[in-house]
Amino acid sequence: DIQMTQSPSTLSASVGDRVTLTCRASQSINSWVAWYQQQPGKAPKLLIYKASSLESGVPSRFSGSASGTEFTLTISSLQPDDFATYYCQHYDTYPYTFGQGTKLEIK
Amino acid sequence: EVQLVESGGGLVQPGGSLRLSCAASGFSFIRIAMGWVRQAPGKGLEWVSTISGSGGSTYYTDSVKGRFTISRDNSRNTLNLQMNSLRAEDTAVYYCAKHLDYGGKQYFDHWGQGTLVTVSS
Numbered sequence: 551d552i553q554m555t556q557s558p559s560t561l562s563a564s565v566g567d568r569v570t571l572t573c574r575a576s577q578s579i580n581s582w583v584a585w586y587q588q589q590p591g592k593a594p595k596l597l598i599y600k601a602s603s604l605e606s607g608v609p610s611r612f613s614g615s616a617s618g619t620e621f622t623l624t625i626s627s628l629q630p631d632d633f634a635t636y637y638c639q640h641y642d643t644y645p646y647t648f649g650q651g652t653k654l655e656i657k
Numbered sequence: 658e659v660q661l662v663e664s665g666g667g668l669v670q671p672g673g674s675l676r677l678s679c680a681a682s683g684f685s686f687i688r689i690a691m692g693w694v695r696q697a698p699g700k701g702l703e704w705v706s707t708i709s710g711s712g713g714s715t716y717y718t719d720s721v722k723g724r725f726t727i728s729r730d731n732s733r734n735t736l737n738l739q740m741n742s743l744r745a746e747d748t749a750v751y752y753c754a755k756h757l758d759y760g761g762k763q764y765f766d767h768w769g770q771g772t773l774v775t776v777s778s
Binding site for chain 1: 694701702703704707716717718719752757759760762763764765766767768769770771
């Protein structure tokens with residue numbers, strides 16, 4: 551099975567900061583990666599698909615990129631609503647797997 | 658507007674069974690693969706199962722193979738998950754999720770609000 555490893559597990563930042571979250575796949579997945587945001591007690595929300603394609607309605611401060619088996623989610627200027635947990639997920643082959651999540655906290 | 662509404666969660670004893678359902682609306686259900694993702698209390702997300710639009714293809718994570726069965730009723734726009742031989746480690750919020758096909762691969766673009774399954778004596 552393909553493993554997805556996210557780093558860091560927790561990130562403390564302030565409103566207005568630029569932050570980058572990382573996800574590494576254990577093998578090539580051809581950029582078949584999605585990123586989700588989850589607020590406490592809520593369902594996940596799709597942000598990015600195919601590593602860098604922004605889902606309709608998602609603010610442009612969110613962006614994704616890929617380099618080999620390393621994938622990044624960047625938030626250019628943190629807003630109060632962005633403090634949440636973020637998950638990457640590959641969908642190249644079954645079984646799909648998620649990263650363990652990065653919790654973005656207010657500093 | 659896409660809506661996914663799960664039902665059927667609850668408290669069940671180890672070894673017991675439970676059937677989850679997900680009522681879908683706002684899209685052409687029969688054309689779309691659907692799946693279940695779970696989240697144990699305080700833990701991350703885990704893909705559980707996916708079924709193709711026709712229902713002819715199903716996929717499961719190893720830990721539920723032989724115990725869980727995913728199915729769908731395209732006449733009623735409903736997705737189901739029959740869970741048998743339940744274990745304490747199956748305790749989680751179960752989310753129904755809609756796939757979107759892009760380039761022959763399918764990611765989740767909409768999620769329901771989830772239903773809690775608790776396996777405990």
